[in-house]
Amino acid sequence: xxxxxxxxxxxxxxxxxxxxxxxxxxxxxxxxxxxxxxxxxxxxxxxxxxxxxxxxxxxxxxxxxxxxxxxxxxxxxxxxxxxxxxxxxxxxxxxxxxxxxxxxxx
Amino acid sequence: xxxxxxxxxxxxxxxxxxxxxxxxxxxxxxxxxxxxxxxxxxxxxxxxxxxxxxxxxxxxxxxxxxxxxxxxxxxxxxxxxxxxxxxxxxxxxxxxxxxxxxxxxxxxxxxxxxxxxxxxxxxxxxxxxxxxxxxxxxxxxxxxxxxxxxxxxxxxxxxxxxxxxxxxxxxxxxxxxxxxxxxxxxxxxxxxxxxxxxxxxxxxxxxxxxxxxxxxxxxxxxxxxxxxxxxxxxxxxxxxxxxxxxxxxxxxxxxxxxxxxxxxxxxxxxxxxxxxxxxxxxxxxxxxxxxxxxxxxxxxxxxxxxxxxxxxxxxxxxxxxxxxxxxxxxxxxxxxxxxxxxxxxxxxxxxxxxxxxxxxxxxxxxxxxxxxxxxxxxxxxxxxxxxxxxxxx
Ligand code: FES
Numbered sequence: 001x002x003x004x005x006x007x008x009x010x011x012x013x014x015x016x017x018x019x020x021x022x023x024x025x026x027x028x029x030x031x032x033x034x035x036x037x038x039x040x041x042x043x044x045x046x047x048x049x050x051x052x053x054x055x056x057x058x059x060x061x062x063x064x065x066x067x068x069x070x071x072x073x074x075x076x077x078x079x080x081x082x083x084x085x086x087x088x089x090x091x092x093x094x095x096x097x098x099x100x101x102x103x104x105x106x
Numbered sequence: 107x108x109x110x111x112x113x114x115x116x117x118x119x120x121x122x123x124x125x126x127x128x129x130x131x132x133x134x135x136x137x138x139x140x141x142x143x144x145x146x147x148x149x150x151x152x153x154x155x156x157x158x159x160x161x162x163x164x165x166x167x168x169x170x171x172x173x174x175x176x177x178x179x180x181x182x183x184x185x186x187x188x189x190x191x192x193x194x195x196x197x198x199x200x201x202x203x204x205x206x207x208x209x210x211x212x213x214x215x216x217x218x219x220x221x222x223x224x225x226x227x228x229x230x231x232x233x234x235x236x237x238x239x240x241x242x243x244x245x246x247x248x249x250x251x252x253x254x255x256x257x258x259x260x261x262x263x264x265x266x267x268x269x270x271x272x273x274x275x276x277x278x279x280x281x282x283x284x285x286x287x288x289x290x291x292x293x294x295x296x297x298x299x300x301x302x303x304x305x306x307x308x309x310x311x312x313x314x315x316x317x318x319x320x321x322x323x324x325x326x327x328x329x330x331x332x333x334x335x336x337x338x339x340x341x342x343x344x345x346x347x348x349x350x351x352x353x354x355x356x357x358x359x360x361x362x363x364x365x366x367x368x369x370x371x372x373x374x375x376x377x378x379x380x381x382x383x384x385x386x387x388x389x390x391x392x393x394x395x396x397x398x399x400x401x402x403x404x405x406x407x408x409x410x411x412x413x414x415x416x417x418x419x420x421x422x423x424x425x426x427x428x429x430x431x432x433x434x435x436x437x438x439x440x441x442x443x444x445x446x447x448x449x450x451x452x453x454x455x456x457x458x459x460x461x462x463x464x465x466x467x468x469x470x471x472x473x474x475x476x477x478x479x480x481x482x483x484x485x486x487x488x489x490x491x492x493x494x495x496x497x498x499x
Contacts (some may be wrong), residue, residue, distance in 0.1 A: 029161075037436050040446035041161055043195070048436060070205040074451065076434070105434060 025087035035102035044086035048106040060094040066085035078105030080084040108401040130414035151414035160443035178271035180329030195198040197318035243343035252310025268336040343483035344489025349377035352428035365401035374458025378439035384412030412438040469497040
């Protein structure tokens with residue numbers, strides 16, 4: 001199983017093994033990583049699962065959907081080029097070693 | 107071992123309607139789930155327990171074969187789960203996207219708000235329920251749905267009749283008749299515009315429904331439009347009033363928000379946390395489950411009191427006070443999970459960015475009237491039912 005490292009806004013690192021096929025949001029909730037709220041539980045409707053993803057993995061993650069991009073304009077913490085909704089990113093083998101930074105506010 | 111659901115039977119229904127918050131506190135402190143005789147329902151009132159439930163829609167389903175909502179409105183997405191729900195929801199999503207709201211709806215909401223405020227500007231006093239909040243919410247919903255030749259009063263009447271019908275547990279025949287009439291009125295209004303929307307794709311909900319990748323069939327359209335009418339009018343109306351009331355009751359916070367426009371979104375979120383327009387919604391327990399030490403049984407009907415969770419003192423400090431500068435953290439006013447309010451971004455924009463800011467900037471020295479205090483009512487749906495104000499002219 002691939003390993004993903006979450007880094008909280010305070011700088012604390014949590015390396016976890018992630019089950020393939022789940023969303024990164026689900027992994028964060030399952031492992032009780034603080035800072036991922038995910039109010040809508042993955043419906044891409046709340047923008048409270050916003051994270052900054054390691055740019056080196058952007059190709060492996062895949063492109064941002066139109067709706068996802070729209071929601072990212074309304075995140076509580078500033079949108080950056082590496083912003084994604086973690087509920088829309090699926091875990092695959094190619095994400096092994098990726099870091100995901102959690103913003104200060106959701 | 108988990109214990110049985112405790113029962114509270116010394117509360118009058120009228121007390122719940124007048125001020126549910128002290129009752130909620132008692133229930134929260136008693137157990138994770140409590141059967142309240144007055145409501146004839148098992149209520150869940152703590153923030154964390156509701157979150158747990160909303161993350162497990164297999165154990166706690168929205169679908170409910172015998173529900174009154176289904177009887178009155180048809181099979182709406184609000185009472186479906188899993189892929190059946192997701193597919194219908196995706197069909198309307200585009201109308202509610204933040205980007206669509208910004209590029210399309212915001213200008214329309216501004217025009218409606220401007221007109222309504224201009225109408226009362228010279229009067230010096232008004233009850234904001236009738237003068238602003240009710241027509242604003244209704245006119246905006248007519249645009250959003252894509253209805254034509256329907257007055258705001260008619261839509262408001264339909265909305266009330268449908269909701270009363272959905273809550274008609276005692277089977278009052280007069281309420282059922284009114285709900286049936288309203289349902290027929292909605293169906294006719296849809297029929298009058300559906301062909302037009304099919305031929306002229308546009309951001310309205312009816313257009314999204316017929317032009318989606320997986321278009322809805324006529325039965326789905328009728329049911330879902332009804333649930334949006336039933337559930338999409340009170341909430342913006344009530345949050346316009348709660349936000350206004352919260353600010354007028356707290357002059358220093360009003361001064362802050364007037365000095366810095368960026369605070370409006372926080373003020374809006376605080377208003378819907380403080381008085382959540384939808385205070386309770388139901389779920390059905392599909393298999394025996396333990397909830398924080400209480401044993402729930404398959405088949406139990408439970409009510410998730412988000413109005414109580416949003417005042418849970420395990421989560422919010424001084425939960426009963428309106429404080430837009432409190433540390434930002436999520437609330438449950440829009441629910442959680444797959445049924446997270448589809449209209450959340452519409453409400454944020456319309457109420458928090460357009461109507462209430464415009465109200466305070468246009469009506470000078472807006473103030474409450476000590477001789478006629480605001481009245482707040484309800485528990486399943488709660489909000490100000492009267493908000494008399496005065497201003498300088
Ligand atoms: S969980 Fe709501 S947008 Fe991702």
